[in-house]
């Protein structure tokens with residue numbers, strides 16, 4: 202039962218082959234049995250899950266239908282869930298029970314999803330390895346000595362290990378696509394503004410975007426359908442109709458123009474990954490796509506710009522965690538300054554503190570123009586590169602990451618080495634564009650992802666291309682040994 206995709210679950214529930222309650226019990230037992238190896242969950246919500254599953258079964262018995270009605274999922278632990286701990290992977294929020302549901306959570310719940318729990322993540326979504334969580338590192342089910350990617354590593358590891366079919370995630374600089382690549386999943390970062398950020402604890406507000414992590418493009422379409430849409434509570438949400446993503450999966454790729462940026466194949470890329478990307482290009486050519494070499498000349502400036510803008514926004518967003526209003530408070534503060542200093546010093550981990558310091562420095566008087574303003578100008582250049590490219594091509598294709606998943610601890614002493622691994626994903630966040638990663642093969646037994654980028658609001662095009670690719674390849678069907 203645990204091998205089923207969301208689409209297969211929807212068919213099984215509709216055909217009354219099993220109930221949501223039966224499925225939920227199987228998956229909860231599987232999580233209890235197998236998750237100790239992975240650490241992919243911060244909280245399990247068994248009671249809520251069984252309640253929601255029973256309610257979904259009743260709704261179905263009363264004639265309701267829908268692909269998400271009775272579908273078991275989990276939420277990354279930065280989506281606020283009413284009355285349930287919402288920790289953001291941080292000691293700071295270990296005792297925080299959100300007083301309301303995030304829009305994503307309430308939308309999915311009304312579509313009938315069953316919440317099995319809250320997944321582990323890098324602290325405040327800062328990281329590419331899920332090693333900065335206060336709740337401990339997450340392991341990659343493909344090799345337990347390797348990282349699952351981050352920051353949505355818990356969602357990715359859980360779905361890859363077949364503990365559940367799909368999960369929500371967020372992507373500020375690659376945190377949906379990179380863990381998807383590292384664990385052989387399909388993950389979609391939507392256009393900025395497509396999915397509401399209301400109730401999604403902020404890391405870098407102008408870059409953050411929620412999206413689905415699942416095994417197939419078809420499942421991403423199903424989950425995105427339940428997440429996307431205008432939300433008056435989020436001032437950056439865009440009032441643009443949500444297409445029927447599942448209905449668009451079967452479009453022909455005949456004549457599809459795929460741009461392959463020459464800058465993507467530089468020295469930093471593992472040559473074995475480069476070969477797998479070429480294979481995926483050939484596969485898409487067989488389906489009728491036409492390949493064109495393009496250029497994204499400002500790509501080299503994206504990492505430094507991102508690692509100024511994201512920490513700057515983070516330093517501002519995280520100032521609310523002061524030990525007064527909510528979150529961790531130190532014991533016996535001597536005075537207000539002591540309260541602030543010790544609460545924040547004890548509540549935040551090393552990577553979060555590093556970014557707050559970098560961000561506060563970049564925003565300080567005298568440095569603002571030199572760093573923050575300059576980074577924003579680079580951001581515009583990165584966007585302009587994409588706009589020029591999309592005049593010539595329909596999608597852009599390349600590797601999701603320059604290397605496969607590294608060993609746990611391998612980059613702990615050198616944070617910049619980890620930042621450099623984000624080279625292919627962060628440009629989409631800087632520009633606000635949608636991006637998808639899908640399985641493209643293996644290197645030393647570790648999964649490799651191919652990334653597709655599309656113009657604004659063309660999530661449907663990405664899902665269509667990925668679905669057609671997955672009808673003709675079987676990488677996405679491979680299951681890690683032991684799971």
Ligand code: GLN
Pocket residue numbers: 326327328329351352371372373374375376377404511623
């Ligand atoms: N690895 C990037 C960072 O650490 C992206 C994280 C994310 O997308 N949340 O900032």
